[in-house]
Structures are given as C-alpha cells and as structure tokens.
Amino acid sequence: MRNRFDLIILGGGIMAGSLAYNLLKDGYTGSIAIFEKDRTYEYSSTPRSEGGIRQTFSTEINIKMSQYSYQVYKNFEKEMAIDGDLSLIDFKQHGYLYLLNSKTLPIYKEIMKIQESLGVRAELLNQKETKEFFPELNVEDLEGSVFDPDAGNIDPYSVLQGYVKQVKNMGGNYIYQEVQAILSEQQKITGVKLKNGEIYYAPVVVNAAGAWAGELSQTIGLDIPVKPLRRQLFSVDTKKKFQNHIPFTFDPTGLHFRSEGSKVVVGWANDVPYEYNFRLEKSLFEDKIWPVLAERSPNFEQLKLERGWAGLYDYNYIDHNAIIGGHPSMEGYYIITGFSGHGFQHAPAAGKGLSELIRLGKFETIDMSALSVERFAKNQLILETAVF
Numbered sequence: 001m002r003n004r005f006d007l008i009i010l011g012g013g014i015m016a017g018s019l020a021y022n023l024l025k026d027g028y029t030g031s032i033a034i035f036e037k038d039r040t041y042e043y044s045s046t047p048r049s050e051g052g053i054r055q056t057f058s059t060e061i062n063i064k065m066s067q068y069s070y071q072v073y074k075n076f077e078k079e080m081a082i083d084g085d086l087s088l089i090d091f092k093q094h095g096y097l098y099l100l101n102s103k104t105l106p107i108y109k110e111i112m113k114i115q116e117s118l119g120v121r122a123e124l125l126n127q128k129e130t131k132e133f134f135p136e137l138n139v140e141d142l143e144g145s146v147f148d149p150d151a152g153n154i155d156p157y158s159v160l161q162g163y164v165k166q167v168k169n170m171g172g173n174y175i176y177q178e179v180q181a182i183l184s185e186q187q188k189i190t191g192v193k194l195k196n197g198e199i200y201y202a203p204v205v206v207n208a209a210g211a212w213a214g215e216l217s218q219t220i221g222l223d224i225p226v227k228p229l230r231r232q233l234f235s236v237d238t239k240k241k242f243q244n245h246i247p248f249t250f251d252p253t254g255l256h257f258r259s260e261g262s263k264v265v266v267g268w269a270n271d272v273p274y275e276y277n278f279r280l281e282k283s284l285f286e287d288k289i290w291p292v293l294a295e296r297s298p299n300f301e302q303l304k305l306e307r308g309w310a311g312l313y314d315y316n317y318i319d320h321n322a323i324i325g326g327h328p329s330m331e332g333y334y335i336i337t338g339f340s341g342h343g344f345q346h347a348p349a350a351g352k353g354l355s356e357l358i359r360l361g362k363f364e365t366i367d368m369s370a371l372s373v374e375r376f377a378k379n380q381l382i383l384e385t386a387v388f
Helices: 016-024 062-076 102-118 127-133 156-169 211-221 282-296 343-360 374-378
Strands: 007-010 032-035 096-100 123-126 144-148 173-175 179-185 189-192 198-200 204-205 228-238 248-250 255-260 265-267 303-316 324-325 334-337
Touching: 007 016, 007 189, 016 032, 016 156, 016 343, 062 343, 096 102, 102 123, 102 144, 123 127, 127 144, 144 204, 156 173, 179 211, 204 211, 211 228, 211 248, 211 303, 211 374, 228 255, 228 282, 255 282, 255 334, 265 282, 282 303, 324 343, 334 343
Parallel strands: 007 032, 007 204, 032 173, 096 248, 204 334
Antiparallel strands: 096 144, 123 144, 179 189, 189 198, 228 265, 228 303, 248 255, 255 265, 324 334
16 A cells, blocks of 8 residues: 555654664565655754764763764765765764863763773873864863864765665655654554645654654654754854864863864854754854854954854753663654754664664664663663763
8 A cells, every 4th residue: 555654764864864774774674664844854953963973972872872883984985885876975084172171171081981991092182282283272271182083074964865865775765745743543653644634554653853753752642852952053264274174172161163174163052942943143153152262262363254054953851862762652653863962973873773673672783772761761861971
C-alpha cells in the first residue's frame, strides 16, 4: 500500500539521514519513509549549524560518540560516494582552543584525566605558551588553554546532502510533507497524520524532528524535555588580519570564534526564550559581543559585520544531552533528539546506535542506554562539564 511503511522517521535532517543510512547499510529490510516539511531545508537546524566536531567532552558517552563520529567523518567522502562521485564535505581540521582562567583551569585538568583514559589527544598550554600559539590574543586574564588538535569543522549542508542522496540510492523514501501528529492505539504506534490530512501507517515511528521533537511528541500525550532554543552567528571581516588560521576558540565568557576563509565567525551561547525564532539581532553583536572580542584581541577593534544567521538547538532543558532510545510508555516509538548543540558531531554515532536498537533490540557498537528517556524519571542525568 502506498501509505504503509515498516518505519517512519519524522524530520529529514542529519539525524534522520544517519539513522536511515545505518539501518539500510546494516541489513534492515523493511520499508522506510522520511518525512521532511521543507525540501529546501531553509530553516533546518543542520545547515544553520557551524559543523564543529570535537572529542574533548567530559563524559564517557559523549567522548565515545565523538570518537566514532570522527572516524566516520574522516572517511565520509569515500563512504558516501555514488558511482565514483565523492561526497565532498570540506573537513577543516584546525583544532579547538579552550581559553582557561583561574576558575576553569582546575575543572579542565580533571576533565583531561577522563579524556586521556579514553585516548583523546589534548594539549595543556600555560599562559606563555597560549600567547605563543595565538600571538594576537590578550592573555592577561588567562591561566592557560587546552588545544584539541583533532577537532575542526565540516560543511553541515554537504554532509546532510550526502546522507540524503545515499539513503535515496539505497531505497529510502523522502516524502516532503509536514507531519501534524503521531498516531497511536492502545499504547502502540500506528502511524502519522500529515497537515494535509493524509494518514501514513507504520508500526514504528522515530522522532528525529530536532527542535520540533517536543511539540510532536505531545501529540501522543508524551512529554520529552526538548524545546527550540535560538543561537545566533555573525560573520565579520577584520581590518587587521590574523597571522594564522584561527582554531575554534572558546572564551571563558561563553563567546566563541573561528576563521572561515578570510572572515571570522562569532557566536555566543546566550539563552533566549523558547520559541521558533530565526530573527537575527545585530544589536546583540554591537552591544555585547563586539566589546568582548575587542578585549580579547586588538585585531577585533576594527571590523565590519557582514552577515549573520540564526538556527535552533533541539534543547534538552534538563541535562542538555541527547535522548536516544525507545519510549517506555509507547510500543514502536523511538526518539533521537535533544542534542543541545552537539547533534552534528554526534549524528554518525547516534544513527548507528539507534539502528542497532531498532534492529537488534540492543546497542552493540556503543552502549547508549545512559541516554534513554527513562533517565529523567530515575534522576540519572548526564552532566557535561566541558561546556563554555
């Protein structure tokens, strides 16, 4: 039947792509439909992200997911090739630099012990070494820094399209319609209802709707702690150029900046009310961000704000980490959301893990059971301290 599938995925972003790809690659023989409301992905979170990837987390589960995903991204262009055409993703491996003051240095020294035990490469620099590494920085208020040499950033839209093309090539079905509600009967998933009134049937529905995941879950009366949270990014051109490529640099204030060609991309993790808001506030840059930038480096004193954009986090407002797994109150209902800014870098691992859970009933490659939805009721939260 045209409107009947074995598995439906809500949302067509990178989580959906990774999950569908891993299912098909790993031997899932059922029919798969991926519902995405906008085939242009104009407001999708994936292409609006910065595409940063790192292994320097503080929890074992996040580090292991990063390590797996890093290996996937290293081989992505060849793995996703179709008929010999590489899936180019522009992987720039310029590293992450965490600037540390007297408060954050002791915290990060403890984090580095966990990282080292899991094989993560990271280098602790003192104040002088930080200045030598990044000469244009003002380091007077810093105690030092940590440099992650394996980190970098990738073009997220290219990765997304790589997954989409491969999934279609492997037999997955993308349906560009908006889902209005998830359907169920007697605590079992039955399918979805579209905004145009059509109904599609499936015994398994995966909520990979990102910032919209919480709202969709409420249509079957199940709350998951995910809300949309706006993040804004600004691209600037400095009159005085930096000597070297700027790594993804995190300031103790929460500000971050990195090179993008000859420009610099800047962001600040300032919270705004939960809403589907894509408006860019130039006043935020002018009034709050620019003064902090200028304090950190004289190269930022004269600059031109060229453009900016806003995107949405699928923000887990309880412990800010992913929610991956089946819902205990609804048979056939799976969740892969709540990454709170870590989605792009964890997508390959997350898709692999949920594929295993759906096909085999258990995780094999990485045990992701700590990220289950049940952890909130049990108060077994995943607390990540490597956040600036």
